[in-house]
Each structure stands twice: as C-alpha cells, then as structure tokens.
Amino acid sequence: MINLTFFLHEFSDNNEVYKKADGLRPDIGCECELSVKLKAIKASDITIYVSGTVEGFLTLECSRCLFLYRHPISINVACEMKFNGDRVSMADEIRELAILEIPMKPLCSEDCLGICPVCGRQNKKDDACACQEPSKNLQADFIKRKWEDLFNKTKRR
Numbered sequence: 001m002i003n004l005t006f007f008l009h010e011f012s013d014n015n016e017v018y019k020k021a022d023g024l025r026p027d028i029g030c031e032c033e034l035s036v037k038l039k040a041i042k043a044s045d046i047t048i049y050v051s052g053t054v055e056g057f058l059t060l061e062c063s064r065c066l067f068l069y070r071h072p073i074s075i076n077v078a079c080e081m082k083f084n085g086d087r088v089s090m091a092d093e094i095r096e097l098a099i100l101e102i103p104m105k106p107l108c109s110e111d112c113l114g115i116c117p118v119c120g121r122q123n124k125k126d127d128a129c130a131c132q133e134p135s136k137n138l139q140a141d142f143i144k145r146k147w148e149d150l151f152n153k154t155k156r157r
C-alpha cells in the first residue's frame with residue numbers, strides 16, 4: 001500500500017500532507033474493499049499526527065443463514081506515528097483497524113432468522129416462510145410412541 005506512505009521530504013514545503021487510496025484489498029482474513037483518506041500534520045522532527053477515514057465493506061458469512069453479505073465499515077483514524085527512516089507507512093495501521101471491524105458473530109441483517117430447515121428459505125423477522133419447525137416435534141412424537149409401544153408390550157406379559 002505505497003499510496004499510504006508519508007515521506008519526510010513531503011513535509012518540507014507543506015505542513016499538511018494528504019493521501020488517498022481507493023479499491024484497497026489488504027489481507028485481513030476475509031475479502032474486503034477499502035477507501036482510505038488520510039491527512040498528516042508534522043508533530044515533531046520524528047513524528048506526524050495522522051487523521052482521516054477508512055470506509056468500505058468486508059465480505060462476510062452470516063452466522064445465521066451462512067450467506068455471504070457485504071458488511072459496511074467506517075473507521076475514524078487518529079494516531080501519532082513515528083518516522084521509520086524517511087517514511088511512515090500506514091499500511092499495517094489500516095490493516096489492524098480493519099481487522100478490528102470483523103464482528104465475532106457476523107449478521108447479514110439484525111432480523112435474520114437463518115435458513116428454514118424445511119424449505120431452505122432465508123428467513124427474516126417480517127418475511128418468514130410458513131413452515132412449522134417439525135424436526136423437534138417429530139422426534140419427540142417418535143420417542144413417545146416408542147415408549148408407549150414398549151409400555152404396552154411389557155404390560156401384556
């Protein structure tokens with residue numbers, strides 16, 4: 001992410017240096033596409049103060065319905081950075097900020113109810129299929145009948 005590197009010489013004429021990069025896809029453990037806007041102000045001979053925004057989306061798998069969805073992110077950057085030789089690279093900083101945005105339980109939408117085990121439809125709170133969830137009831141009925149059979153058999157003896 002060379003576009004996100006500030007060089008010492010850039011501050012010789014200007015007190016403020018701007019960097020902008022679109023369509024960034026840093027390796028953060030999931031697919032993503034980020035736009036970064038940064039402004040740096042020289043804070044001392046060896047440090048700059050960087051502020052700006054990171055916006056874009058992560059492609060995540062919903063933890064309820066397992067569909068891939070675009071998870072929007074919008075991060076404010078505000079940090080002091082030290083020169084490493086003649087430059088400050090913001091690449092790692094941006095990467096770490098983006099990784100922190102990956103939720104523990106990704107949800108395609110707050111009201112996602114997951115996938116119906118009967119018809120396979122992706123259900124939402126106000127848009128759900130009419131299937132009953134039969135699995136547990138059927139299983140319970142089956143076990144109840146088995147017990148009754150067993151009970152009747154033992155009684156007859």
Ligand SMILES: [Zn+2]
Nearest residue numbers: 062065108112
């Ligand atoms: Zn979902």
Ligand SMILES: [Zn+2]
Nearest residue numbers: 116119129131
């Ligand atoms: Zn259904």
